[in-house]
Amino acid sequence: MDNTHTTGEFRSGFVSLVGRPNTGKSTLINALVGEKIAITANQPETTRRPIRGIRHEEDAQIILVDTPGLHRPRTLLGERLNESVKETYSDVDLICLCIPADEKVGPGDRWIVDALARFAPTTPVVGIVTKVDKATKDETGERLLELYGLLEEKGEVVPVSAMEQTQLDVLVDVIKRHLPEGPKFYPDDHVTDDDRDTRMAELIREAALDGLHDELPHSVAVAIDEVYDNPTREGVLNIHAIIYVEREGQKAILRGKDGRRLSRITHRSRLEIIELLGTNVYLDLRLKVAKNWQTDPKQLGRMGF
Template sequence: MKDITSQYMNADGQPTPVNTRAGFVAIVGKPNVGKSTLLNSLLGVKIAPTSPRPQTTRKGVRGISNQGDTQLIFVDTPGLHRPKDALGKYMNGEVQNALADVDAVVWVVDLRHPPTDEDSMVARSIRDLPRPLTVVGNKLDVSKYPEEALRLYTALLEGRTHETQSVMLSAQNDVNKVAQLRTALAANLPENPFFFPVGAASDQSREQWAAEILREEAMKKLRDELPYAVATRVTSWTERQDGLQRIEAEIVVDRAGHKGMVIGAGGKQLGAIGAATRKQLEVFLNTKVFLGVQVIVIPGWREDQEALRELGYE
């Protein structure tokens, strides 16, 4: 992981001082516990899609936080789960890849509920890792018995011998606690030059970022299992002289019958997805956006290795 991103330059293109700290922190957990929400809160900017549905995150997304002489690179990961198809196997592989080469791990758990089999699976994957681990009990604001829940989660790590700490918070609302968590993680970073230029927020391209925003809005509005059969990609992005960003994108489904469901009667569903996506893009880009969205069918893409590569899952 690290050799891919090592740039060691600041915003002026100059090497960063040698007395800096920098490192990678993996954010792991089962689906739908708030990992992406925590990442966005730690960064103070949205780089990862969020929705109420499990498995919104499919790729390991790196978010970069620069605090003085420290640089934290957070690696958001898909929810660890029992895969049902090649896409699910890819997502679990993203988690294992992230854990293989980081300096610290954050395990996010949902304090509203006791541990499940999926939580136990996450615990087994991180229990013996020889690096600092922080258990983040999330959704504190809506939990009835947070201390008891956290105790049950930490019990899954019994036998762990490496540094472990825990904190309870609401990733969406606890600004101060999130800032304290970020400071605590930064304090344990190794001495390194910066891996990314100062000012960079993510290693995503703008096309990848916009495609994920589109998929987020599709997942929010589509019902039942259809959201998990949807992928998105940006096919072109041009900027006019007046500043208008013209973006063309595709929503990919794996069955012909799903295409009409995404488009909706009279194009109403697709229009709503596109309008919500454009609104988000305009807020973050601070400029007008023209967004064109088409729906295409790639039969069985979730089980097709070539299609997965074409859609960026490689």
């Protein structure tokens, strides 16, 4: 192990990024890890499980946990997502609260800070103002002051842009200062502890969500059905996956006119999966209705929630 820190110590720990849905947490994790770990989409509540991405530094290993956005739940799925967030709070060394620079601090942010005080009263919190590339300097300054006040003037607040890689090194230094001394948890070539099928399913879901309207994203789930070597084409992996929706009308939306949208989803996710696996793939996507799966405990369990 290369312990080149000036004090000779190596730091490691778990860092949870929290915030309202759609505050740029997944994009920030991908930027910090240097590889696509978490899917991103314009709709809120894209992240459904805590995702771990790993940043390797010479003197530290930062395990980043992207939690679903904490929100007032409307379905059983929403309740389970919130439970998974609360469990994560109690297991991490540092919490980073994300607020976008282009949106004023609101009741949802205050609700999260109250939840942090209840579920992780002793865990240090760092504030991050995200998406500074989308805001003026004055707006960013306002957000920094609002966030500092929201955290009751305790802890540090850092402005960043994941898209433009601005201030990420500053954020990493701040995070490292809060981590305990400890060993590496993962080998140097690890960037996530998500398994292959989970990552493939998430890439398909991201492609399916692209360009959808607000009513549909929460209803989309993806399961990998089968993965095997193509019997006739060497070096090709056959992947069969199912995209679940809750109603027939949603199935029609995803299929699109003459099956064009489904073809686009298949094409985009196939390219992403090829990049992930480093091998050629044949991807077969099917659409299925799982009626009201978000409120059905059995179906939620089958889909891993």
